[in-house]
Amino acid sequence: MSLWIQVAYIVAALLFASGLKLLSSPATARRGNLLSALGMLLAVAATLFTQGLSFQWIAVGVLAGAIIGATAARVVAMTAMPEMVALFNGSGGLASLLVGWAEFVRGQQDMQASLAVPILLAVLIGGVTFTGSVMAWAKLQDMTIGRFKLGPALVYPGQQVINSIILLGIIACAVLLLMAPPAGGNFLLIIIGISLLLGFLTVIPIGGADMPVVISLLNSYSGLAACAAGFVIENNILIVAGSLVGASGIILTKIMCKAMNRSLGNVLFSGFGSAASKKGKAAEGEAKPISAEDTYYILEAASSVAVVPGYGLAVAQAQHVVKELGDLLEANGAEVRYAIHPVAGRMPGHMNVLLAEADVPYDSLIEMDDINPIMETIDVCLVIGANDVVNPAAREDETSPIYGMPIIDVDKAKTVIVSKRSMATGFAGVQNPLFFKDNTRMFFGDAKASWQEVVSEFKSG
């Protein structure tokens, strides 16, 4: 391979690293993303100078991929971002699987272990990433097959035994393939099949609420798959970029787990949120409903307001009306903050994107650790479509499954207004004693419609 291509790869690696670095501040993040895209362009362009490449099929593939990718990126709603990222991620994983497979076909005649091992890894990790991501997407969509709901955690007896058998099967096929490389093609096909199955089966037992963790873990896998593909074709830019992504995915996964006070093993294997794991004290008392008009009176008198959004806000597409309300409150002299729990929504940082879409400046968004100490000074806390992340049982009830999870202490505010469609439990399937506290009022209804009413009260009043 020519020296200049390698030089271009070095520059591309530098661009990827500085791009990721600039992503660490909202002010420079956009530039960071462009730098990283430039690095990608450079790496791809340099690769095309490789001698002896024929371009006709490359052109077909690039054109098809670019049209699909660009269209999807343009039309996707911000509320559906977790699904979109899962699908993009899955297609990256599938690409690594295909590269491994194609290289196996090409080198089948004199297959060495040093080539076969990374091929197996690329195929295995790529396959798990692909079907795992598709499954995550289906869960995020709350898809149903017949009367079969995919969204919640699905736990079946012997689950871990089956997964272990599958893993053993992969290892057995890999050993057989390495022992008889030239004729090992059929074993590779079996491994591809099993890897795809494994991706489905590992994500099935994980509930929709844990998807932030799953998506960031799969993101890490797709990087590792690219890395393995890099070892297959002995290409260093694949290894650099792939491991940057692999490492970043693992860090994010760790942050998510910490925000839920659970170990990664617990997220992956416990079937959290399935019917079997419901326990904890039943919360008792009477919830006190409130009307839009009374909500208006309370807010009108408030001098500090904190908004705590959750996935319900995304479902109801209520981000714009919430921002409108925030503006009215500010015009009324109140200080308005938006407090974001690190795992609110179905993707880390999802709420921040939605509020940014509604033109809420990012310096009005406050992290959990910064809002909790001043919660007692807040007059009204509006909980919009959030449930588990504001559940005081995490602090008070040792028998609760979510005990120990860091929460936003909304119950310490002077008044809490919970905007919710019904009294139903959140994804964790745990009762929320917040709803029965003396300072809590329940504002029932679709988030968008309900707050629209409050906004019109403000405008007319």
Add this chain to the structure above:
Amino acid sequence: MEAAIPAVIFLAFILMLSIFLGFELISKVPSTLHTPLMSGSNAISGITLVGALLTSGSGEDQLSIILGTLAVAFATINVVGGYMVTNRMLAMFKKKDQVKK
């Protein structure tokens, strides 16, 4: 003259240092940016496109050309879609004084 060191050793060096670099770069990202970070780094994982290009462009038999071309298409979806959607999200993040009243 010593025996030549296999290429995989050099690649393993690169792997180790890049993983370390990745950990260092990401641990400082504020939670506000976690979604764009994830979709942006996801776009980088589309680097497998480079491998797909080499595979697709130098395939001799029909099967490896088909597989390679499919790999190019899927990797391109990952790259183009990932960067565009990240850019779209980041364009929305504004400071207080940048938001028009």
